[in-house]
Structures are given as structure tokens and as C-alpha cells.
Amino acid sequence: MSICGQVVDKKEAKKIRNKISRLLDSKCTGCSTRANNYKLKGQYEAYKYCNESCFIGKNLQELSKKIGNERDPIWTDDEVNYLLNHYQLYSIEHLSKRLERSPEAVEIKLKRLLDPRKKRKRVDAV
Structure with a gap:
């Protein structure tokens, strides 16, 4: 540390x-x-x-x-919107490269965003 x-x-x-x-x-x-x-x-x-x-x-x-407990930076609204608007179009690998995050981080974030227990509005790209 x-x-x-x-x-x-x-x-x-x-x-x-x-x-x-x-x-x-x-x-x-x-x-x-x-x-x-x-x-x-x-x-x-x-x-x-x-x-x-x-x-x-x-x-x-x-x-x-x-003590070295830094977490990955918080997801910005732009990153979340990009992920929501593109996850059906591109692979996890492509999304992770585009967002500069690990494939695991993208998968976890996507699962949380798409969790049916949470209601989120999908934002259209401008």
C-alpha cells in the first residue's frame, strides 16, 4: 500500500x-x-x-x-446514457473499450441498470 x-x-x-x-x-x-x-x-x-x-x-x-482503496471513478451520466443506448448494438468488449472500463465493470453496471426492480428512464442520445 x-x-x-x-x-x-x-x-x-x-x-x-x-x-x-x-x-x-x-x-x-x-x-x-x-x-x-x-x-x-x-x-x-x-x-x-x-x-x-x-x-x-x-x-x-x-x-x-x-491505503489504496480507491474505487473506479463514478460513472458519469454520459457514460450511463451511452451504455443504455448502445448495449443492444455492440459487444461488452466494444463497450468496455469505448468507455475505457473493464468488461467486468461494464457487465456489472449494465446488470444494475437493467435490474427490473429499479425503474430507470432510457435517455435518447442527442
């Missing part, structure tokens, strides 16, 4: 994970802003607020980066 090229040992990584856990327990659990955003706007917007606007959320992201 590394911090900007520096190696983080297991002991340091454990300290960072414990700090993340303490922050989540003390600051995020019971957060009224997140709860209100979740009720009014849904899960995506609630977590988007936490990740983009909340000081604690940004701090959690920085801590996570230190």
Missing part, C-alpha cells in the same frame, strides 16, 4: 481503517443531512452530497486513498 509512492505497512493501514471506522461511527451514523437527502432525493444524491460537499466525506476519501 502506498501514500504518494510511500509504502504503508499493515500496522499503519490498520490505524487508518480504524480512524475511518471511528469517523463513520461518530460523524456519519445519524447524520441528519444525509438522512434528509436520502429521503428527499434518494441514495445516489445522498452519497453524492457526502462525497462532494461534506468535509467528513472528503476526509474519509483522503484516508481511503492512503
Whole structure:
């Protein structure tokens, strides 16, 4: 694990994970802003607020980066629209190259988008 090229040992990584856990327990659990955003706007917007606007959320992201827990970038609306409008026309391999994501990531995203339990509107390409 590394911090900007520096190696983080297991002991340091454990300290960072414990700090993340303490922050989540003390600051995020019971957060009224997140709860209100979740009720009014849904899960995506609630977590988007936490990740983009909340000081604690940004701090959690920085801590996570230190131990190498960076996730793939969030799917943009344009990527989601491209996927929804082209998945029947092209192979997973083609879509993954076009979107610069792994075939596994494209398959997982597509399965989630097409999940019949979630109602999503298909957006026409402009």
C-alpha cells in the first residue's frame, strides 16, 4: 500500500481503517443531512452530497486513498446514457473499450441498470 509512492505497512493501514471506522461511527451514523437527502432525493444524491460537499466525506476519501482503496471513478451520466443506448448494438468488449472500463465493470453496471426492480428512464442520445 502506498501514500504518494510511500509504502504503508499493515500496522499503519490498520490505524487508518480504524480512524475511518471511528469517523463513520461518530460523524456519519445519524447524520441528519444525509438522512434528509436520502429521503428527499434518494441514495445516489445522498452519497453524492457526502462525497462532494461534506468535509467528513472528503476526509474519509483522503484516508481511503492512503491505503489504496480507491474505487473506479463514478460513472458519469454520459457514460450511463451511452451504455443504455448502445448495449443492444455492440459487444461488452466494444463497450468496455469505448468507455475505457473493464468488461467486468461494464457487465456489472449494465446488470444494475437493467435490474427490473429499479425503474430507470432510457435517455435518447442527442
